[in-house]
Amino acid sequence: DVKVTQSSRYLVKRTGEKVFLECVQDMDHENMFWYRQDPGLGLRLIYFSYDVKMKEKGDIPEGYSVSREKKERFSLILESASTNQTSMYLCASSLGDRAVYEQYFGPGTRLTVT
Amino acid sequence: AQSVSQHNHHVILSEAASLELGCNYSYGGTVNLFWYVQYPGQHLQLLLKYFSGDPLVKGIKGFEAEFIKSKFSFNLRKPSVQWSDTAEYFCAVSPEVYSSASKIIFGSGTRLSIRP
Numbered sequence: 001d002v003k004v005t006q007s008s009r010y011l012v013k014r015t016g017e018k019v020f021l022e023c024v025q026d027m028d029h030e031n032m033f034w035y036r037q038d039p040g041l042g043l044r045l046i047y048f049s050y051d052v053k054m055k056e057k058g059d060i061p062e063g064y065s066v067s068r069e070k071k072e073r074f075s076l077i078l079e080s081a082s083t084n085q086t087s088m089y090l091c092a093s094s095l096g097d098r099a100v101y102e103q104y105f106g107p108g109t110r111l112t113v114t
Numbered sequence: 115a116q117s118v119s120q121h122n123h124h125v126i127l128s129e130a131a132s133l134e135l136g137c138n139y140s141y142g143g144t145v146n147l148f149w150y151v152q153y154p155g156q157h158l159q160l161l162l163k164y165f166s167g168d169p170l171v172k173g174i175k176g177f178e179a180e181f182i183k184s185k186f187s188f189n190l191r192k193p194s195v196q197w198s199d200t201a202e203y204f205c206a207v208s209p210e211v212y213s214s215a216s217k218i219i220f221g222s223g224t225r226l227s228i229r230p
Contacts, residue, residue: 004157035220040123040222040223041222042120042204042220042221042222043204043220044220045217045218058217090157090158092158101146101208102148102160102163105150105157105158105159106157107156107157108157
């Protein structure tokens with residue numbers, strides 16, 4: 001069974017703080033993704049990575065950066081958290097050629113920025 | 115640009131009713147299609163997928179979906195829903211062949227509530 005884990009289920013941060021969200025997958029998947037999930041908006045892709053040290057912007061990358069130093073780990077960084085970044089953050093991984101195969105999701109991190 | 119539309123935002127049904135959730139996409143090429151489900155408090159999981167072949171695909175828990183290429187649709191169906199089907203359902207599309215623009219596009223989701 002593929003397992004995708006995220007470092008925290010719930011996180012509360014103050015405006016202006018630097019925030020790190022960590023994601024680890026145990027199935028040697030090439031691709032990893034970060035989404036945010038907001039009511040009525042579905043899942044929106046922030047960044048994805050198809051190989052170590054490689055990254056590509058998704059639909060809403062502003063205010064975020066990512067890091068992938070090891071194949072199994074993909075970090076999302078909020079350089080200076082703002083209240084409009086309060087959301088549920090989902091990490092996912094998949095095999096193969098970029099994003100064309102099914103993705104496996106972690107449990108999510110609910111981030112509140114006050 | 116690719117997009118996925120789920121026109122029903124919230125569907126309320128009684129147990130044993132039949133279910134059909136609509137999904138339409140806009141993309142000019144060949145696609146892979148997915149339905150994901152998120153049960154309350156749980157992570158998103160794959161319900162079923164279509165890559166090629168028989169356009170009627172069967173997934174877990176009695177769900178099925180039909181790919182109608184001419185209508186750019188991939189509707190999800192279940193003949194008789196149960197209270198445990200209460201969840202949010204997401205349709206997703208990705209191009210069949212990788213390109214620099216390849217990614218999975220998700221719809222906005224349909225919340226399904228089943229009355230016991």
